[in-house]
Amino acid sequence: MSLQIPSIKLCDESKMPFLGLGTYDSLDENELSTAIKAAINSGYRHFDCAYFYQNEQIIGKAIHESINESNGTLKREDFYIVSKCWNSFHSKEKVSECLDITLKRFGFDYLDLYLIHWPMGFKEGGSDIPLDENNQIIESEFHYIETWKAMEDLLQQGKVKSIGISNFNIEQTKEILDNCKIRPVCNQVEVNPYFQNRELVDFCHKENIRIVAYAPLRSTTYTPQQNWVKPENLVPQENPHVVSLAAKYNKTPAQIILRWLIQRDIVVIPKSVTPSRIAQNSQIFDFELTEEDMEVFKTMKTGSRINHFEGAKHHKTYPFKNE
Ligand SMILES: NC(=O)C1=CN([C@@H]2O[C@H](COP(=O)(O)OP(=O)(O)OC[C@H]3O[C@@H](n4cnc5c(N)ncnc54)[C@H](OP(=O)(O)O)[C@@H]3O)[C@@H](O)[C@H]2O)C=CC1
Numbered sequence: 076m077s078l079q080i081p082s083i084k085l086c087d088e089s090k091m092p093f094l095g096l097g098t099y100d101s102l103d104e105n106e107l108s109t110a111i112k113a114a115i116n117s118g119y120r121h122f123d124c125a126y127f128y129q130n131e132q133i134i135g136k137a138i139h140e141s142i143n144e145s146n147g148t149l150k151r152e153d154f155y156i157v158s159k160c161w162n163s164f165h166s167k168e169k170v171s172e173c174l175d176i177t178l179k180r181f182g183f184d185y186l187d188l189y190l191i192h193w194p195m196g197f198k199e200g201g202s203d204i205p206l207d208e209n210n211q212i213i214e215s216e217f218h219y220i221e222t223w224k225a226m227e228d229l230l231q232q233g234k235v236k237s238i239g240i241s242n243f244n245i246e247q248t249k250e251i252l253d254n255c256k257i258r259p260v261c262n263q264v265e266v267n268p269y270f271q272n273r274e275l276v277d278f279c280h281k282e283n284i285r286i287v288a289y290a291p292l293r294s295t296t297y298t299p300q301q302n303w304v305k306p307e308n309l310v311p312q313e314n315p316h317v318v319s320l321a322a323k324y325n326k327t328p329a330q331i332i333l334r335w336l337i338q339r340d341i342v343v344i345p346k347s348v349t350p351s352r353i354a355q356n357s358q359i360f361d362f363e364l365t366e367e368d369m370e371v372f373k374t375m376k377t378g379s380r381i382n383h384f385e386g387a388k389h390h391k392t393y394p395f396k397n398e
């Protein structure tokens with residue numbers, strides 16, 4: 076059996092597969108472990124993870140088990156494992172500490188890609204979301220340029236194979252580009268039919284920075300306790316244009332949306348813990364939307380992002396201030 080299932084395409088310039096499995100908000104060990112193994116069986120090798128998601132141990136264990144049960148057909152090098160440095164680990168020492176915690180949880184000695192999760196430093200050494208008496212997030216003094224330099228050091232130490240950013244706006248991305256020795260390989264941001272983020276996507280593409288679309292299906296339920304805003308808009312899978320394209324191509328609405336994204340050269344990381352959906356989301360490399368059908372998405376009424384991180388909106392480097 077070929078180790079790299081050929082149906083999932085890789086981005087040309089890196090080993091990043093165009094499809095990865097999102098893993099946010101999956102905490103049930105049985106459910107997540109089953110999902111990871113179902114994904115591996117469907118050909119996924121790219122897993123999008125984060126210190127903040129508190130589930131890297133479960134994911135690592137499931138991947139190790141799959142490798143051990145594969146009779147030598149799967150190796151660590153076949154996988155593309157991504158994690159993210161959390162906001163309360165933005166100083167030089169803490170960036171390295173956050174990565175070490177992640178590696179230990181996974182049981183790996185390197186990551187394929189490590190991202191700065193948000194361009195906002197939070198107070199270090201306490202809770203992941205440190206709040207003051209008025210329930211406001213407590214900031215740290217560490218600027219993301221300093222954090223980026225610490226990421227570059229990790230790359231030089233060989234603990235990570237590549238580094239990138241997440242939730243950086245255009246200005247913040249430019250600032251990184253103007254001050255870096257090593258350029259970010261990607262910016263992971265929200266992109267879906269109702270939040271197309273075209274200006275940022277175009278800017279990053281021009282700069283040869285890969286866009287990784289999170290919340291590509293926009294159907295996550297965010298919990299109010301964490302100060303995230305619940306999606307209020309319609310689910311794009313119910314959009315009549317998407318439904319009609321699904322009928323035309325004999326695909327599901329989710330597959331049409333994911334295909335639209337990869338056809339725009341955007342990497343997608345849909346999250347699912349449902350094996351049938353995990354398999355379904357991988358069947359997007361065997362058809363092509365016509366140019367005309369790609370255009371249909373431009374006509375859709377688009378709204379605002381779902382992932383506002385409301386609780387952090389007073390932070391001095393909150394990325395979505397101008398929206
Ligand atoms: N960098 C960042 O700040 C962020 C990164 N992310 C990353 O991006 C990933 C994806 O984003 P996420 O917010 O989870 O949202 P998604 O757009 O991936 O939506 C996930 C939801 O869609 C459902 N779903 C998945 N596939 C299908 C399908 N084929 N048909 C119908 N429903 C489906 C899932 O249900 P079910 O699981 O029940 O099958 C789940 O409820 C995250 O898991 C995380 O890894 C997300 C947000 C922010």
Ligand SMILES: O=C1CO[C@H](CO)[C@@H](O)[C@@H]1O
Binds near residue numbers: 099125304383
């Ligand atoms: O990665 C993430 C998963 O979703 C959270 C909920 O909005 C995000 O804020 C976080 O950055």
